[in-house]
């Protein structure tokens with residue numbers, strides 16, 4: 206093997222996951238890597254700093270995508286835990302009409318981006334205006350969770366005895382919607398910083414998405430996907446008043462007020478309790494949100510599982526219940542749906558749910574969901590957090606616990622609770638802990654088994670899931686180090702096969718079951734379509750051996766199988782490599798075939814062809830494996846070569862590429878074109894030369910080693926002209 210050849214062979218046949226991801230960037234990983242790159246930049250700023258315990262709760266800039274923190278049943282709230290039947294009917298409210306602005310007020314301008322956002326939010330006809338309620342409730346819930354954390358960590362808190370609650374009041378006469386919490390409140394600086402600017406990547410990403418004109422039709426769904434937080438109040442209100450008092454002892458209270466048109470006023474205030482009260486003065490077409498029954502429905506829909514009690518007009522409106530600790534048979538589909546919507550911050554249904562409880566080897570109470578919707582570019586991005594919250598005895602340890610599941614399972618949403626996890630587990634410990642590693646392993650195995658079972662139980666539903674989420678499995682294979690685990694993930698892969706009808710898919714396991722005794726290789730062929738796979742010269746060359754071949758229509762599938770290497774003690778091999786390695790096909794002609802060139806003619810033709818093709822080929826031989834094709838190209842490790850050409854060698858000259866590839870041209874000595882070329886080389890060497898070059902290019906195209914055939918068009922034209930002259 207030439208040194209240069211060895212280099213690319215080694216580089217591509219032993220690449221690791223990150224190299225593989227890089228390799229695929231410029232190839233047709235179009236649906237994946239560019240998305241990955243595009244989103245990477247977007248998120249890198251917000252995620253780069255190491256964050257402390259409860260970071261996602263404490264950090265104001267937590268992006269919402271794809272999930273918001275899950276703040277359920279924390280220790281403080283467990284005493285309020287109640288089932289729907291047990292909801293307290295006693296009237297209880299903290300909402301009073303004591304708050305007033307006092308003294309002079311300062312007028313401020315919203316930051317340009319905020320104005321832009323307000324404009325979009327206020328003027329667009331979003332179908333789901335009600336989401337503003339969810340946004341406000343979740344802001345309140347965050348503020349309460351932060352307060353709980355500050356208390357736990359010994360901070361001085363004003364009015365410590367005030368319970369942590371959210372209250373909502375509707376006023377049909379005044380046409381107002383009011384929400385009040387007893388959370389951390391805001392200082393003047395925080396008001397200026399948080400309600401005047403957009404520092405949050407969620408909203409920034411939202412704006413960027415909107416700027417993408419191609420997304421015109423999906424604008425209304427974008428708001429659901431991103432949420433625009435507090436500013437969503439201007440969808441329904443023509444004036445919003447905020448009264449707030451920080452939890453810090455001795456804090457001054459403030460009133461913030463705006464009509465959403467570009468300016469807001471801040472003044473000091475009196476009669477304000479710790480926390481935040483927001484009064485939305487509803488627009489004419491939004492008076493419905495001053496009606497209790499409407500709000501009851503919305504709270505139930507989005508916020509039933511918020512981890513603090515919500516009171517609506519003095520009555521309890523939500524359930525604070527740790528669903529994952531219940532017996533699976535007691536959790537209804539409706540409860541799953543509601544819970545999924547709450548933790549996923551989404552509107553659809555889960556397509557799968559897995560309620561997994563075990564006491565060995567670890568205590569685990571967990572609930573996982575797979576969304577019905579197809580993954581978005583944010584779900585695809587490897588920068589996106591795993592959508593699973595980690596609890597210990599119903600106390601939230603971390604809202605987005607990245608280490609609880611491997612990154613490739615980030616599309617799963619859910620909750621994991623384990624009594625074995627200490628409450629004071631820091632983020633650093635979380636990363637390195639053996640316990641978490643064990644937890645991750647147990648959960649991953651269980652989830653993999655779940656998908657394998659689902660595929661058996663309902664293949665049609667699995668097929669849909671695979672079409673939507675199968676890319677994550679491929680990523681799982683190339684980013685997982687342990688071969689056993691990789692093979693477990695590979696059980697989920699599906700491909701078309703030469704032995705099955707078009708449209709039917711097979712698993713690797715099923716392929717194995719069809720193998721004849723003693724066979725140890727699973728063959729595959731990468732081709733853009735079934736038609737091209739079935740008419741491929743490589744497939745033709747192996748047809749006589751009656752081998753089953755998996756057809757891979759996505760170029761990255763070839764990389765994934767190459768990277769996987771083995772499955773269930775069987776080798777995974779492309780048929781192109783099988784042909785290259787085939788020692789039985791000697792460089793001789795079939796002397797009994799009357800249509801074939803004889804040995805001397807073949808030798809003659811080979812010498813002549815070498816003089817025409819020069820450095821384009823390393824070797825020329827005849828083969829008995831072809832029927833309908835005049836020739837094929839074989840190179841060592843064809844799949845790697847193709848990807849190497851598209852990536853590392855992309856800007857090298859054609860000569861340089863071919864020198865590195867060292868292709869072998871294999872001729873079919875009984876093909877009419879080859880036989881004719883042999884005659885023409887003496888009678889019309891110019892035409893024969895054009896034919897030789899064209900056949901070579903065709904073979905290279907069939908091998909996927911020439912992607913743009915336009916370079917050869919001029920020659921093809923001369924060839925046609927010369928051929929027509931003969932008529």
Ligand SMILES: Nc1ncnc2c1ncn2[C@@H]1O[C@H](COP(=O)(O)OP(=O)(O)OP(=O)(O)O)[C@@H](O)[C@H]1O
Nearest residue numbers: 265269344345348390399405407433434435436481
């Ligand atoms: N009820 C509240 N109590 C205390 N602070 C609040 C409250 N509501 C909003 N804030 C502050 O205002 C900031 C902006 O809120 P907003 O809802 O616009 O975005 P967010 O919640 O940070 O982000 P996102 O909506 O993308 O999750 C919050 O991060 C928080 O600091």
